[in-house]
Amino acid sequence: MSSGAATPMISVIIPTYNRSRLLRGTLTALADQRIPTDAFEVIVADDGSTDDTRQTVEDFTGRLRLRYHFQEDLGFRAAAARNAGARLARGEILAFVDSGILPGPDFVAGHLAAHREPGPARAVIGYTYGFRPDYPTPGLEGILQTHTPEEVVRDYGSDPEFQDSRHSLFATARFFLARTALPWQLFWTCNCSVPAEEFWAVGGFDEIFRSWGAEDTELGFRLYRHGVSFEVSRDGWAVDTPHPRRSDPDLSDNRSNMLTFLHKHPEPLIELLWAWYSKHLPQLEDTRDWHVRLELPAIRRGTNRVRGLDVTAELAHLRDTLPPGTRVAVFGCGDTLPAGFPPADLFDYDETLLERLPADPAHPTHHAIGIRTVLPDDAVDVVLVTSRLTPVWRRWRTHILAEAHRIGRSVRGPLLEAAEPALGVGG
Numbered sequence: 001m002s003s004g005a006a007t008p009m010i011s012v013i014i015p016t017y018n019r020s021r022l023l024r025g026t027l028t029a030l031a032d033q034r035i036p037t038d039a040f041e042v043i044v045a046d047d048g049s050t051d052d053t054r055q056t057v058e059d060f061t062g063r064l065r066l067r068y069h070f071q072e073d074l075g076f077r078a079a080a081a082r083n084a085g086a087r088l089a090r091g092e093i094l095a096f097v098d099s100g101i102l103p104g105p106d107f108v109a110g111h112l113a114a115h116r117e118p119g120p121a122r123a124v125i126g127y128t129y130g131f132r133p134d135y136p137t138p139g140l141e142g143i144l145q146t147h148t149p150e151e152v153v154r155d156y157g158s159d160p161e162f163q164d165s166r167h168s169l170f171a172t173a174r175f176f177l178a179r180t181a182l183p184w185q186l187f188w189t190c191n192c193s194v195p196a197e198e199f200w201a202v203g204g205f206d207e208i209f210r211s212w213g214a215e216d217t218e219l220g221f222r223l224y225r226h227g228v229s230f231e232v233s234r235d236g237w238a239v240d241t242p243h244p245r246r247s248d249p250d251l252s253d254n255r256s257n258m259l260t261f262l263h264k265h266p267e268p269l270i271e272l273l274w275a276w277y278s279k280h281l282p283q284l285e286d287t288r289d290w291h292v293r294l295e296l297p298a299i300r301r302g303t304n305r306v307r308g309l310d311v312t313a314e315l316a317h318l319r320d321t322l323p324p325g326t327r328v329a330v331f332g333c334g335d336t337l338p339a340g341f342p343p344a345d346l347f348d349y350d351e352t353l354l355e356r357l358p359a360d361p362a363h364p365t366h367h368a369i370g371i372r373t374v375l376p377d378d379a380v381d382v383v384l385v386t387s388r389l390t391p392v393w394r395r396w397r398t399h400i401l402a403e404a405h406r407i408g409r410s411v412r413g414p415l416l417e418a419a420e421p422a423l424g425v426g427g
Contacts, residue, residue, distance in 0.1 A: 008041040008065060010112055010193070011089035012103075013096050015081040017047040017073075020056045022100030025241055027056070029102040029149060031063040035109045041065040045085035048073025079205035079215045082189070086196070086204060095193035100241040101128065102149040103191075110235030111193045121198045122229045123184075123220065125166075125177075126191035126236035129153055132165045141242040149239045175232045181293045183230035185273070187220030191238045194223065202226050206264070213254030218261050221270075263374050268299055268349050271371040275399055278372075284399055295395075299369070302391025303350045311386040312338050314414065318384050327380040329408060331370035331400065332388030337363065345375060348388065371399045375407040385413035 012030060016023050023044070030042055042064050044057050048071060057068050069084045071077065086094055093115050097103060104110075107126065114124045129152070130137045138161065143152055156162045164170070166186050170177075177183040202222040209215035224230070258274045272292045279286035315330065316338040322328070328344035335353035337346075343362040348354050349369045357365055366373060369392060370385070383404040393400070393415050404411040 006038060008039060008091045010040045010093040010095055010108060011043055011086075011091035011196075012040060012108070013043045013045060013082055013085035013089065013094060014099060015045045015047060015078045015085065015096075016049060016053055016099040017076075017078075018049045018051045018053070019099040019243075020049070020051045020053045022241055022243060023053060024056050024059075026097060026099055026101055026103070027060045027064065029104075029107075029238075031060060032105055033103070033108050034105045035112075037064055039112075040108045041067060041089070041091060043067045043069065043085040043088050045081035046070045047077050047081045076211050077207070078212075079209045080207045083204045083207065086199060089196060092196055093193055094196050094199055095126075096189045096191075097238060098190050098240075100243055101190055102144070102239045102241060104149055104153065104237045104239070107236050107238055110233045110237070113235060114231055114233045115193065115195065117231075120227065120229050121195050122231050123187055123194045123198075123223050124192060124236060125186055125188070125230060125232050126193070126238055127170075127232060127234050128164050128188075128191045129157065129162055129237060129239045130242070131188075131190050131240040132161075134165070135161070136242055137162045144239070144241060152239060153237065170232050175234070177230045177232060181296060182269075184220030184224040185217055185292070186232075187216055187223070187230065189216040190240060191236070192216070193236070194228070198223060198226065198228050208260060208264075209257055211257060214257035214261050218264065221261075221265065259372070262372060266374050267351075267367045268369050268371075269296065271369055272296070272299070274372050275396075284402060286398070298395065299349065299392065305391050306388050307350055307353065309388050310334060310336065311388055312336050314384070314386050315341055318382070318412065322382065326382055329373075329375065329380045329383045329404075330386065331383065331404065331413075332386035333357075333365075334386070334388055345373075345380065347373065349392070350388075369396065369400070370403055371396055372403055373407060377406055378409065379407045381409050383408035383411045385411060385415055387414050389415060 014026060046053055046069065057066060060066055067088050069088055071081060071084060082096060095111050111124055130140050169186060173179040205215050205219055255277045258277045262270045262274050272295055276292055278284060311332065311334045319338060319341050322342060326342060328342055330344055331347045333346040333348050335356040345366060346363050347366045347368045347370055351367045354365045354367055385400065385404060
């Protein structure tokens with residue numbers, strides 16, 4: 001189903017699954033935009049609903065330029081649904097909102113204005129009131145039944161319990177995301193937009209994500225590496241309708257998807273991101289309140305501090321004590337291997353040193369700290385943790401040892417024997 005002949009400027013894509021009531025609220029808010037409705041189109045991407053979702057869409061055919069895509073229910077495929085909607089889109093800008101998001105009356109105009117500003121291509125993050133999955137806004141559902149989204153924002157917009165859960169991060173950067181180290185981490189599909197050309201240049205959403213979480217930030221990561229800038233739009237705001245969430249399963253799904261993220265982009269930054277989402281695992285005992293963006297400087301300082309540290313003597317000692325055929329992994333390998341070093345997976349958090357090692361299929365290299373690697377369980381017989389990990393040892397010892405024991409049958413190294421690292425940079 002579709003309507004309208006002129007090419008829309010922006011396509012609003014809504015993935016949905018058995019949420020017709022929430023979808024109706026989103027479509028109603030889009031029909032109430034101040035910008036003429038022929039300036040944009042709405043594409044509902046149905047992930048296999050069995051409720052009255054299609055009828056709900058049909059109810060708006062006279063009020064919106066609508067297109068509808070249905071895909072068979074083969075499990076959670078929100079990424080595939082969004083991509084299917086994007087393939088149908090005719091607008092130069094793709095906006096994504098979830099079912100239950102209530103765009104403000106200037107939502108479309110706000111996103112368009114952000115993309116029309118001079119400068120490089122940008123991904124726009126729309127401010128989303130009430131989007132607080134961990135700490136829902138008390139009483140919001142009842143208020144939305146008697147007030148329009150605009151009235152709610154007017155009356156409660158300054159209430160911390162109603163503000164976007166990212167508000168403090170936005171405010172720290174004074175809403176100028178170029179000041180933040182990881183702007184892509186704030187790119188959530190509850191309310192965002194991106195030029196279609198840039199979206200497809202990086203391949204769209206990765207459909208390998210088949211459960212809740214991470215597919216939006218992973219897309220943001222690829223957009224960022226592609227050179228796209230990030231911007232917050234206060235004009236392109238929306239309100240999230242309260243609805244039941246599967247907190248424990250969603251947390252588990254998100255952690256699993258972060259591991260998928262890491263396998264796609266194996267590097268220290270994504271290791272830290274995985275660690276943050278996994279800090280409640282009992283084997284890690286990570287109760288400290290920390291953030292990835294604040295850990296990165298310490299990792300970088302540690303990298304610089306031990307750049308010249310030669311660990312070939314530690315590697316040679318391991319070589320001389322291993323029986324033939326032993327499978328090995330080294331955390332903190334440096335840039336030089338002693339002669340005759342056995343086949344091994346080599347890890348170091350200094351990418352510069354890894355690039356100096358000659359390409360050798362017997363010695364594959366991995367840019368990683370050792371907090372979480374891409375190796376499977378019991379991949380090797382011995383993991384050597386060298387003294388090159390001294391700067392990160394105090395802070396990440398538990399994580400590194402847990403990972404070493406996951407992939408290896410035994411773990412060796414001077415840091416395991418030392419009572420206190422000599423070069424700790426704090427943590």
